Amino acid sequence: MKLLDSIVTEAASIVAVRRDIHAHPELCFEEVRTADLVAAKLTEWGIPVHRGMGTTGVVGIVKNGTSSRAVGLRADMDALPMQEYNTFAHASKHPGKMHACGHDGHVAMLLAAARHFAKNRNFDGTVYLIFQPAEEGGGGAREMIKDGLFEQFPMEAVFGMHNWPGGAVGTFAVSPGPVMASTAEFKLTIRGKGGHGAMPHLGIDPVPVACQVVQAFQTIVSRNTKPIDAAVISVTMIHAGEATNVIPDSCELQGTVRTFSTEVQDMIARRMQQVAEHTCAAHEARCEFEFHRNYPPTVNSKAEAEFARGVMASIVGEQNVREQEPTMGAEDFAFMLEAKPGAYCFISNGDGSHREFGHGPGPCVIHNPSYDFNDDLIPLGATYWVRLAEEWLAKARA
Incomplete structure (x- = not known):
């Protein structure tokens, strides 16, 4: 040297x-x-x-x-x-x-x-x-x-x-x-209708909806992103419920998105919101989706x-x-x-x-x-x- x-x-x-x-x-x-x-x-x-x-x-x-x-x-x-x-x-x-x-x-x-x-x-x-x-x-x-x-x-x-x-x-x-990648944070709140855990037909359970959304998010990377465009969607937090026999009113998901281009980040944000809204609608639930861009x-x-x-x-x-x-x-x-x-x-x-x-x-x-x-x-x-x-x-x- x-x-x-x-x-x-x-x-x-x-x-x-x-x-x-x-x-x-x-x-x-x-x-x-x-x-x-x-x-x-x-x-x-x-x-x-x-x-x-x-x-x-x-x-x-x-x-x-x-x-x-x-x-x-x-x-x-x-x-x-x-x-x-x-x-x-x-x-x-x-x-x-x-x-x-x-x-x-x-x-x-x-x-x-x-x-x-x-x-x-x-x-x-x-x-x-x-x-x-x-x-x-x-x-x-x-x-x-x-x-x-x-x-x-x-x-x-x-x-x-x-x-x-x-x-x-x-x-x-x-x-x-x-x-190095861009970084963004997302927060999804799924709103259902709480009730007794033994009578799920009387409520709208947000937990299985959240499970489907998490799985569906991964298809954005595998099926909407070009194979040569690297991207990561990681759901890192899931919060729901307070008791074992109570179906909660809501379930909150949070996590991070990483990409190497702003265009891919924009596409992922749009698709995440679409996936969340339509999956919730299919189960008669509602949702609020937030996407915060941090570093490019x-x-x-x-x-x-x-x-x-x-x-x-x-x-x-x-x-x-x-x-x-x-x-x-x-x-x-x-x-x-x-x-x-x-x-x-x-x-x-x-x-x-x-x-x-x-x-x-x-x-x-x-x-x-x-x-x-x-x-x-x-x-x-x-x-x-x-x-x-x-x-x-x-x-x-x-």
Whole structure:
């Protein structure tokens, strides 16, 4: 690997910052301490900052030369509402909150790049360092955009990166096209007529109706969606009844829908409502259907994904840059990619063997209470950020 010496030299101090953030996790739009820390470090290194965008967002502004060209690098800052199982020294000090997705490491990698930029500005133009709040369900990227991110800080392209457990440290993955899914939530309330469980003919039982609806929803994926268009409908909650001998008045279903295109998502929403309404009507029941779109699909633009791949290959070798297998997980960097060209890549977090004594019993996968970010990634991720920005600003304008 061709790592930048200045980043390797300072790695230990950035690791300490990462572990401090891990020990003090903050949920979406509550990242006050984290934002304070980021802003303080950037200011200490002589990098101007803009604060408050998207509530707690921080933007560092690194300028050099006379060019008006600019590129954005983004890291997310928020933690998850879950209890950490790890007991090592930097485990969460806040019950019910944990950096179980590695956003502490994402902040650390971008800070390490910022520290290098503070002393080595080998580019002509501007690098915007975007520290974004509320990726975990809050749509912080959308809120920063609403607050004028791309108007106040005009940039040609924007890039994001997420750690990905399982692959060997020293490998990346990036590809053009959809790489993460859209996410939507649905709620279906089926209304029947309650009664005695021993006399079902006198009521309208919503429970068997719900069972038929759940089964029918799966035919939308298998029979209405093109076989080459991946989609998921998962009913994850069913609530009905209070007593074993009472037919309930209503039954509530909730769940999630994931797709790689807005068109497929729209079709699924329409068909789900039709299936629900007509199945209920067949049983003389009524229903109310709600469909809430959260994040759009994360779609890498072709030129930017290929550019990022070239930068990665120059650092770790072409053989260590994999095709990015799309995942049905969702990511609010999608909003930025709707507004600007760019690419969202994965940096491999290893198999979990980096974890110290005191880690929990579970696997080191994201959203797991035994997860921990691999600090060996910090020099590599930061080197990628630096080389990406330098080479972007050096290339001919398209």
